[in-house]
Amino acid sequence: MTETTYVQAIRAGIWEEMERDPNVFVMGEDIAEYGGAFKVTAGMLERFGEKRVVDTPLSESAIVGAGTGAAINGLRPVLEMQFADFMACGFDQITNFAAKCRYRWGQQIPMVIRAPAGGNIHGGPFHSQNVEMPYVHTPGLKVVQPATAYDAKGLLKASIRDNDPVIFLEHKYLYRSVKERLPAGDYTVPLGKAKVRREGNDLSIVAYGWMVHTALDAAAQLAAEGIDMEVLDLRTLAPLDREAVLATVRKTNKVIFLHEDTLTGGLGGELAGIVGEHAFEYLDGPMVRIAAPDTPVPFSETLEKAFLPTVDEVIEQARNLHRY
């Protein structure tokens, strides 16, 4: 049995859902014959035809608006943003319309917006951003970011079957850098449920996306020093699995929040708020946030390396917190 990469897993997830449900279709820029900028939809045109693999003009707002309209009229669109950064061009459609339909008029919007996000690929200020927070802050949206190939497929399939709009953030660096053996049959991974990736007793680290791997690498090295770090992968950023966050804090009594997104207004602050309100008395040390600095994502290798949180940084902070 061969291993499946994260990007192949996403492709397989869409493919299987399109086989399963004739109302599922994909739409975006350069996705039909070309197969998409990251080749996620390669081969789908041949299998499913033009009607279900829809190339659009370069119009993010119209893509999202049309996806929403199609969802209102009974379809289950899976939209591709060429890069998550350009989802900003459809921001109004997403946040002012799609997200509010159920609340305003009881209209469900079963729509997935797939968006390749994240850095470490020399993408620079327009092709590397982590754009989750404006969407996390929008009631009515679900925001998902898988860290593994298994989750990429399972969460995407669950997102396509979900009856609320889902922002599905795919990490570009993970596309081809992680792979694993996937089960042959149909499976989904539930939205809104975090997963403990590594059990530990001394302290916890909460992360998502690529940073889960950074956390796991750090935990492996810390183990050699006798520091036992629990790694919690959030998987869904909205709605948050608060119980899982609180459970790990109550277990280890020390917590680091790690994200690739910039610090101010990042998810770490929200997580700290939840822990401060609900598990303050369990804390044996200060909550620690590790995030990118508040700058645009720089291009040059030296700058981008300095920008992104590193395994060494996590190790150092974990040691400090453990000693506290």
Next chain:
Amino acid sequence: MGALAAALPATEIDLDLARTLLYHMVMMRELEDRIETKLYRQGKVLGGCYTGRGQEAISVGSAILSQPGDWLTPSHRDMGALLIRGIAPKEILAQYMGRAGGLTRGRDGNMHMGCAKRHCVPIISSIGASVPVAGGLALAMKYRGESNVVFNYFGDGATSRGDWHEGLNMAAVMDLPIVYLCNNNQYAYSTPLDRQMNIDDVVERAPGYGLPAEIVSGNDVLAVFKATRRALEHVRGGNGPYLIECKTFRMSGHSAHDRAEYVPGMLREEWSRKDPVLMLQKYMVDREWATEQDFKQIRKGVLDEIDNAVEWALAQPFPDPSTLEDDVYETAPSGGRLRSAP
């Protein structure tokens, strides 16, 4: 009258059609008048209050041609479309009053209402945003091989938004079944047309996207009807979208708070002589289809209906505050109430 079934199918201009059109135009005029000049001033309607006074012919003359499977995205000047789709005055009033029995159950106000069952998308307040959404509704029709169409309504100001251009372009590229109905009432809030666009007519934008367009008198309901019929022939025939620019004038402020002092008096006076209700009545009298007495009766019937509807709406409860956090998602996130407490 008032129900969708009663209005459909309308194709020929005859006495029945004229009466139906007149009824809906008078209902829209009187209902909005009641809301703006009475209920709003009495504080029974809060928030914004937009009317389509003087523009009734546009929504009525076009929506009357809609089939049950069609979708409509009315603008804030198009109450007539909602009425024709069978949305009752009492539902509209309860909506304006923020009652639980209103179309959005108090979640949204004023003309920001719609109804999935009756295929009316509620106004997307971001002006112009309905244009791409209309594209998606139409795309789903094409996807299933239906012959339905979308009636997408907007004002002249909307045509300055990027969404309008993205939406038109995409629909034209994809040959989507949409009739675009622009109410060019010459103002967007306080901004006159010549500060909105450097062209005289909205239709001049259409060739840039390769779609047919025509100008019609938006105060002549029969002209709107005929133009819509032409557009539908094109669109239902699978030939892609079609734009109708309805020349009209906003005979009110932008909303109830706005006295529109920026509008030259002459202009308003000129357009008051083209009142769409009076124009239709004159047409009917000229053909001896009706008399002043008939019109009085129609108006009286409408006013009675509105009285009853107001009474019903005022008796509706306000939404229960405990429902505040319902319906954000299909299933409420675990942890119960979204607000945290120590």
